[in-house]
Amino acid sequence: MSGNAPSTGRARRFLALLCKESIQILRDPSSILIAFVLPIILLFLFGYGVSLDANHVRIGVAVEASSEPSQSLAASFRASPFFDVTEARDRRALVPLLIAGKIRGIVVIPASFGEDAARNVRTTAIQVITDGSEPNTAKFVENYAQGVWSNWAAGGQSAASMTQPVSLEPRYWFNPELASRYYLVPGVIAIVMALVGTLLTALVVAREWERGTMEAMMATPISVAELILGKLIPYFVLGLGAMALCTAIAIFVFGVPFRGSFLALLLISAAFLLPALGQGLLISAATKNQFVASQAALLSGFLPAFLLSGFIYEIGSMPTIIQYITYIIPARYLIPSLQTVFLAGDIWPLFLTDIAAMLGIGAVFVFLTARTTRKSLE
Amino acid sequence: MTSPIEILNVTKRFGGHAALSDISATADGGLVTGLVGPDGAGKTTLIRLMTGLLAPNEGAIRLMGFDTQTNGPDVQNEIGYMPQRFGLYEDLTVQENLNLYADLRGLPQPERAATFDRLLEFTALRPFTTRFAGKLSGGMKQKLGLACALIRTPRVLLLDEPSVGVDPISRRELWRMVQDLKDEGIAVIWSTAYLDEAERCDRVLLLNEGKLIFNGAPGDLTSRMKDRVFQLRGIKGDRRAALTACLETEGVIDGVIQGDTVRVVVGVDKNGPKDLHSELRKAAPGADIVAVEPRFEDAFIDTLGGSHGGRSALAAGVAEKKRGGPVIEARGLTKTFGDFTAAKDITFAIPPGEIFGLLGPNGAGKSTTFKMLCGLLKPTRGEGRVAGFDLRRAAADARNRLGYMAQKFSLYGDLSVRQNLDFFASVYGLGGAIKRGKIDSMIETFDLSAYLNTNAKLLPLGFKQRLALACAVMHEPDALFLDEPTSGVDPITRREFWGHINGLVAKGVAILVTTHFMDEAEYCDRIALIYRGETIALGSPDDLKAKAVSSENPEPSLEDAFIHLVEASEASEEAAA
Numbered sequence: 001m002s003g004n005a006p007s008t009g010r011a012r013r014f015l016a017l018l019c020k021e022s023i024q025i026l027r028d029p030s031s032i033l034i035a036f037v038l039p040i041i042l043l044f045l046f047g048y049g050v051s052l053d054a055n056h057v058r059i060g061v062a063v064e065a066s067s068e069p070s071q072s073l074a075a076s077f078r079a080s081p082f083f084d085v086t087e088a089r090d091r092r093a094l095v096p097l098l099i100a101g102k103i104r105g106i107v108v109i110p111a112s113f114g115e116d117a118a119r120n121v122r123t124t125a126i127q128v129i130t131d132g133s134e135p136n137t138a139k140f141v142e143n144y145a146q147g148v149w150s151n152w153a154a155g156g157q158s159a160a161s162m163t164q165p166v167s168l169e170p171r172y173w174f175n176p177e178l179a180s181r182y183y184l185v186p187g188v189i190a191i192v193m194a195l196v197g198t199l200l201t202a203l204v205v206a207r208e209w210e211r212g213t214m215e216a217m218m219a220t221p222i223s224v225a226e227l228i229l230g231k232l233i234p235y236f237v238l239g240l241g242a243m244a245l246c247t248a249i250a251i252f253v254f255g256v257p258f259r260g261s262f263l264a265l266l267l268i269s270a271a272f273l274l275p276a277l278g279q280g281l282l283i284s285a286a287t288k289n290q291f292v293a294s295q296a297a298l299l300s301g302f303l304p305a306f307l308l309s310g311f312i313y314e315i316g317s318m319p320t321i322i323q324y325i326t327y328i329i330p331a332r333y334l335i336p337s338l339q340t341v342f343l344a345g346d347i348w349p350l351f352l353t354d355i356a357a358m359l360g361i362g363a364v365f366v367f368l369t370a371r372t373t374r375k376s377l378e
Numbered sequence: 379m380t381s382p383i384e385i386l387n388v389t390k391r392f393g394g395h396a397a398l399s400d401i402s403a404t405a406d407g408g409l410v411t412g413l414v415g416p417d418g419a420g421k422t423t424l425i426r427l428m429t430g431l432l433a434p435n436e437g438a439i440r441l442m443g444f445d446t447q448t449n450g451p452d453v454q455n456e457i458g459y460m461p462q463r464f465g466l467y468e469d470l471t472v473q474e475n476l477n478l479y480a481d482l483r484g485l486p487q488p489e490r491a492a493t494f495d496r497l498l499e500f501t502a503l504r505p506f507t508t509r510f511a512g513k514l515s516g517g518m519k520q521k522l523g524l525a526c527a528l529i530r531t532p533r534v535l536l537l538d539e540p541s542v543g544v545d546p547i548s549r550r551e552l553w554r555m556v557q558d559l560k561d562e563g564i565a566v567i568w569s570t571a572y573l574d575e576a577e578r579c580d581r582v583l584l585l586n587e588g589k590l591i592f593n594g595a596p597g598d599l600t601s602r603m604k605d606r607v608f609q610l611r612g613i614k615g616d617r618r619a620a621l622t623a624c625l626e627t628e629g630v631i632d633g634v635i636q637g638d639t640v641r642v643v644v645g646v647d648k649n650g651p652k653d654l655h656s657e658l659r660k661a662a663p664g665a666d667i668v669a670v671e672p673r674f675e676d677a678f679i680d681t682l683g684g685s686h687g688g689r690s691a692l693a694a695g696v697a698e699k700k701r702g703g704p705v706i707e708a709r710g711l712t713k714t715f716g717d718f719t720a721a722k723d724i725t726f727a728i729p730p731g732e733i734f735g736l737l738g739p740n741g742a743g744k745s746t747t748f749k750m751l752c753g754l755l756k757p758t759r760g761e762g763r764v765a766g767f768d769l770r771r772a773a774a775d776a777r778n779r780l781g782y783m784a785q786k787f788s789l790y791g792d793l794s795v796r797q798n799l800d801f802f803a804s805v806y807g808l809g810g811a812i813k814r815g816k817i818d819s820m821i822e823t824f825d826l827s828a829y830l831n832t833n834a835k836l837l838p839l840g841f842k843q844r845l846a847l848a849c850a851v852m853h854e855p856d857a858l859f860l861d862e863p864t865s866g867v868d869p870i871t872r873r874e875f876w877g878h879i880n881g882l883v884a885k886g887v888a889i890l891v892t893t894h895f896m897d898e899a900e901y902c903d904r905i906a907l908i909y910r911g912e913t914i915a916l917g918s919p920d921d922l923k924a925k926a927v928s929s930e931n932p933e934p935s936l937e938d939a940f941i942h943l944v945e946a947s948e949a950s951e952e953a954a955a
Contacts, residue, residue, distance in 0.1 A: 009484035016481030020470065027469045216465020216526075219429045220482040221454050 013222055017230030021204075025234055034199050035242045039192045043246060046188040047181065047254050057141060058084045060094035060106045065113045073109055073126070076152040082144045091129075098131060105130040105141035185256045186338035187311040189246045191302070193269070194309075194331045196242050197276025198283070198301030200235045202293040205284035205373070224373050228281065228366065235277050236270075243269040250342070260341035264351055268337045271355040271362070275330040276301065278365030285372040305331035333357045380443065381406050382534050382565040383428065387437035390423055397423045398588045400437070405565050405581070407533070410556060412579030412596070413569035416868030418839050419585040421569040422462065425538045428567070429459050442533050458532035462539050464523030468512030472503055472522055475511050479526040497525040500555060516740040517548025524555065535559060535566045541575060542866070545739035545894055546937045547944060553578065571866045573675040574896070574937075584678065586868070591681055596674050603643065603672030603680060606651045610640045614664035618880045623661035625877075629654050631684030632676065634873065635880075636900045637919035637936070640665075643676045645684065675869055685873045691823045692847075693881025696854055701730050703766070705857045705888035706751060710760035713746050720746040722911040723760065726904075730856070730886040733879070735893065735902035739944060743911040745861075748892050752859045753777050765856045778806065781855035783863055788846050791835030795826055795845055798834050799852070806853035820848040840871035847878060858882065860891040864898060876901055896936045907943055914947040 025031045063074045078085045086103055088094050097103045108127035128145045130138035208214040217227065247265065250256045280297055287293045306312065308322065309331035315323055326332050333354035340347050381404035390398040398420040405411040413421045426432040427439055430446035430453045438445055444452040459465075466475055476494055485493060498504040501521040506514065511522060520540055527535060537556070541549045553575075560566050560580075568579060576582050577596050584592035584599070592599050613620045621640045624633045629652045632643040640662060644652050655667055679685055704727035711724040721743040728734045736744040749755040751762045753773040762769040765779035782788065789798055799820060803813045821827050824844040829837055834845060843864070850858065858879075864872040879901070883889060893899055900919055907915040907922065915922055919936055926934040926942035934942065 012481050013484065016478050019481075020467065020474070020478050023474065024467070024469055211468065212461055212463030213465050213467055215431065215461045216459065217482075218431055219454055219457065219459035219461075219465075220479070221451050221484070222482055223451075 010226070014226050014230060017222070017226060018233060021230055021234040025238060030203070031200060031235075031238065034196055035238045036245055038199075039196055039242050039246050040249065042192045042195070043185070043188055043249050046191075047185055047249075056084045057082060057105075057137065057144070058086065058103045059141060059145075060086045060088060060091075060097055060103045062088050062091035062094055062106060062108045064090060064111045065109060067113060070109045070113045073113075073149070073152050076148050076155075077107060077145075080144070080148050082140075083148075098129070101131070104134065104137050105145070107145055181254060182256050182343060183339050185250045185254050186342045187309075187335050189243075189250060190272075190309065190331050190334040190338055191305050191311060192246060193239070193243060193272060193334070194276055194305035195298070195302040197239050197273055198280040198297040199294065200238060201231060201277045201280030202283045202297035202301075203280075203290050204231055204235070205281060206288055206290045206293040209288035210290060224370055228369055228373065231281060232277055232366070236273050239273040239277060240266075240269060243273075256342055258342055259345040261346050264341050264346045264348075265338075267355060268334065268341060268351060271358040272330055272334045274362030275358055275365055276362075278362045278369060279330075282365050282369045282372060285369050304329045308332065309335050311335055327357075328361060330358050330361050380440075382442050383411075383567070384440040385424075385428075385437075386439070388424075388427060388434045388439060389436040390420075390427060390432065391435050396588050398427075398585075401585075401590050402437075403583050403590065403593050405567060405583075407563045407565045408560050409580040410560050410566045410568055410578075412576045412582040413567055413585065414571075414573065414576040414579075414582050415585035416571055416839065416871075417866040418587075419868075420588045421571075421585060422538055424583075424585070425459075425536050425567065425569055428534075428536055429457060430454060456533045458527035458529075458535045460523045460527040460535075460537045460540060462542065464519050464526075466511040466519060466523055466526065469510060471508050471510055472514070473507040475522060475526055476529065479529045483530040485530050493529065497528060500558075501525050516544050517551070520544055520548060520552060521555075524552065528559070531562065532564065535564050537566070537568045539569050539571065541570060541572060543740075543894065545742075546896065546940050547739055549575075550937075550941060572895075573678055573869065574673070577674040582674075584681075586682065599677040599681070600672050600674050603676045605669065606644050606646065606680075607670050607672045607676055608642050608644070608658070609636070609668045609670045610642065610658060610662045610665035611638075611668055612664065612666050613638070613640065613662045616884075617662075618884060620662035620665070621880065622877075624658060625685070627654065627657045627661050629657070632679045632873070633685075634876075634897070634900070637923065641670070643672075643680065643684075679869055679873075682868075682870060685870050690878045690881025692851065692878045693885055695819050695823065696851075696882060696885050696887075699730050699856060699886030701886055704729050704763075705765055706734070706890055707763040708747065708751060708760070709762070711747060711750050711757050711762055712759040713743075713750060713755065714758045719911050721750070721757075721908075724906075724908070724913055725760075726906055726913075726916065728857075728888045728890060730888050731883050732904065733883055733889040733891060733902045735891050735899050735905040736908060737893065737899055737905055737940060738908035742908045744892050744908045746911075747908065748859065748861065748890070751890065752780060752782055778853070779855055780857040780859060781850035781853070782859045782861075783846050783850040784861035788849065789834040789842065792833055794831050794833055795837070796830045798845060798849060802849035803852050808853060816852050820852060824848050839867060840874075843867055843871055843875055847875065851882065855887070857888045857890065860889060860893075862893050862895065862898075863891065865893070865895050872897070896940070899936055907940065909944050909947050910951075915943050 061074050061077050063070055074087065077083055086094065086097065091106060091108045094103065094106045098106055106129040108129065110125070110127065113126065126149060128142055130141045132138055208217065251258050279301060283296045283300065284293050287296060308326045308329045310326070311331070315326050315332070318326070337351050337354040340350055383405040385401055385403045388398060388401045389396060401424065413424060415421055423432065427434055428441060428446065430450040433447050438447070440446070441453045442456045444456070446453050467478065470478065476497065480490060480493070498507065501524065503518065503521060503525065506518065511519065514522060524540070540552055556566055556568065568575070570576065577600070579596060581594060582592060582596045583590060610620065617635060617638060617640055621633050621635055624630050624640060624642050629645050630642050631645045634641050642658065644654050646652065658667055659665065706728040708724050708726050711721055712719070713721045724747050726734065736748060738744040746755065750757045751764065751769070753769045753776055756770070764776040767776035767779065769776050790801065793801065799817045803817055808816055821830065826841065826845065826848070829841055834842065837845065864875050867875070879889060891898060891902065899905060902919060904916065904918055905922060906913050915925065922939040922943065923934050923936060926939040931938060
């Protein structure tokens with residue numbers, strides 16, 4: 001035997017594992033399904049189904065005065081794209097609708113409104129009643145009603161006198177149309193990848209245990225490191241493929257702008273796949289059962305990414321303890337990076353911190369997997 | 379020179395339970411060492427300890443001088459290991475599996491072609507190299523598993539129950555292959571629950587409940603039984619009744635049915651083997667008592683203190699069935715899957731009080747036939763009847779009249795013994811006082827009272843067996859379907875089981891059994907041998923044996939007959955083609 005025989009033997013062993021795993025991926029419809037079909041379904045579901053824009057909120061407008069200003073204010077509400085207006089002469093006619101949930105708020109233009117407005121538009125009062133059982137919508141109604149009123153007041157005043165020296169013209173950066181889809185889609189990609197990454201590997205080690213092949217593998221000279229890397233690398237490539245698919249859908253189907261570089265996207269995705277795949281492997285090695293592993297992957301991969309990543313609920317408004325927990329959720333670092341690379345461009349200081357955090361979490365998972373997958377059946 | 383395998387005072391515990399206690403033994407190169415014992419005896423644990431995948435609590439194991447715990451990788455370089463489920467990747471082809479193991483075991487490139495050539499020749503798998511391992515038959519999978527374990531000729535070959543679920547033909551081929559290997563100086567460990575396989579090993583480590591109860595050449599153990607084993611031939615009347623009478627005779631320690639004869643083992647006293655000729659003549663009137671060669675199984679039973687009496691308390695509580703037409707009937711049963719005919723024109727009728735066996739190689743169509751008759755599979759043509767009910771039109775009525783027991787799957791492991799009994803009683807429509815009475819009598823008959831609140835999966839194997847039988851017969855079925863009911867069970871439990879079955883048969887229950895296990899087949903009154911979907915022979919075990927008589931083999935065993943008949947069918951098919 002020549003001196004380098006052990007190392008070439010090792011290389012060949014490792015290549016054989018990679019090769020075996022790749023063939024299995026190609027022949028196993030479930031990996032392909034998870035990597036390519038599941039993301040498509042989820043992206044379309046979230047992309048079209050979820051919108052955080054409050055368009056056409058149904059409200060009631062009680063016009064209790066018949067003066068000209070009150071009519072013109074009511075017309076402003078009707079013209080607003082944010083509201084679907086049900087009009088009435090009396091607020092009491094609208095209360096039952098609010099209770100029944102048919103409308104989300106009532107704007108009362110009181111009987112005194114005309115006179116007040118004529119005297120001084122600045123002190124004119126209208127009343128906004130909202131449905132507190134849905135706080136988010138209530139907030140929308142309040143804010144947008146305020147906006148309609150301000151616009152109307154400004155318009156009225158500019159017509160009456162030209163005393164207003166400045167006019168406000170809001171400009172939104174990175175998402176000028178304020179379409180929530182633009183920042184939702186990168187977030188959804190993060191959630192989908194958290195699920196797909198964890199699920200892909202969660203099944204594979206458990207499958208080997210169930211089919212009895214793990215025992216045969218362990219009785220050969222391969223090492224635990226080879227075994228784990230042999231699993232990780234093919235699924236890493238598959239995960240990057242899923243990521244590419246998601247990106248393509250985001251850009252070409254949802255029309256999300258892509259202002260950063262593909263290099264940055266690649267690095268971010270790669271850094272995220274390490275913890276996601278590592279988490280799956282750990283689940284798989286610990287449960288040794290495909291069914292339990294898939295449940296655990298859903299619960300520990302998808303749910304935290306969905307709830308604790310800042311995608312739906314802002315981290316800043318969570319209880320302090322929960323805020324600390326979010327630091328170990330890899331998706332927490334992926335979402336801002338993805339949103340940035342899509343909507344803003346390459347902001348390397350942000351990317352590098354996030355990448356470092358994700359790699360750190362990933363290293364912990366891989367280390368734990370190696371500890372769990374000792375070459376032992378006990 | 380030290381032995382390639384040295385087991386030094388090994389104890390292995392799982393939780394508080396000792397799976398192996400204080401085992402010491404060696405195994406040498408050029409020999410097949412049988413690791414023999416019933417399920418749960420500790421065979422798999424001992425093999426896993428040898429691979430280094432488990433660590434002993436006490437003691438040590440050395441393979442080729444390497445300690446399995448401190449030198450795991452060195453040990454794993456020296457062994458070939460075939461775990462119980464062969465360790466094959468089912469979505470890889472035969473060739474891909476071989477390539478994978480060649481890479482993992484570091485077989486140098488220049489040697490590959492020759493090695494693959496040799497292994498494919500050896501296993502006769504050459505025509506199937508591009509087939510997926512998952513699509514191979516049980517026997518072929520087993521050969522591929524062996525080929526993978528042999529890819530780099532190991533010094534020690536560990537085979538964990540290679541013959542489970544494999545038909546006699548494949549089993550015999552595998553055995554031949556292993557004989558060739560031992561000639562190369564490999565130390566072969568072959569674990570098995572089949573005692574007839576133990577007999578063929580060069581040395582045997584006999585395990586029972588984690589203890590090593592014999593270590594030596596099987597002949598040494600068997601020779602202790604010299605002059606103690608007799609066959610009662612030409613019994614007038616019912617041979618099952620004769621067996622029961624023999625087992626009730628003082629001094630008889632074991633007895634089984636072998637075709638038309640009864641085989642008994644007698645005990646010893648201080649003067650040597652007891653002379654029970656006159657008692658046996660009384661138990662089996664008109665029989666010739668012929669001294670026969672002892673078997674390893676006789677010695678095993680003797681070591682464990684003999685089997686129990688032959689009277690079945692279960693059957694005592696069962697009402698006599700009315701005799702009449704056939705209970706189970708197959709009329710031209712045919713099943714096709716696409717263009718593949720799994721069963722073709724299978725016809726037989728089982729009268730009350732008969733045990734009928736379905737035998738055949740893996741994939742021959744016996745499971746298909748079995749499933750059609752218990753209403754789990756719809757026949758393409760022909761009809762099946764149970765207790766007079768047509769399975770196509772009145773499947774529910776028919777199923778109410780049959781009991782089904784498969785050793786592996788019929789119990790709910792997470793339910794307690796009582797819950798299992800309760801559930802199965804309700805499934806079969808028992809209720810109220812009848813149900814309570816029946817459950818109580820089952821508990822008493824099978825001595826289950828100590829385990830009532832134990833979950834079924836935690837029961838000792840023998841009790842699992844009893845519970846499974848209790849659940850299958852609680853509703854007093856007319857027909858009982860048994861699917862490999864006692865494979866892997868220790869011989870004493872197996873005898874107890876067949877004691878109950880014989881009792882039920884005496885009451886007029888019809889039994890259909892499918893098995894790979896020749897001992898079980900010997901209990902049958904008649905056997906249908908199924909091959910390639912067709913019945914190639916039908917008759918009593920002795921009829922089948924008679925067909926295999928030749929000058930070289932004047933007294934063929936049932937296994938010989940099985941192999942002979944299948945090969946003859948193959949030959950005539952080839953001649954026709």
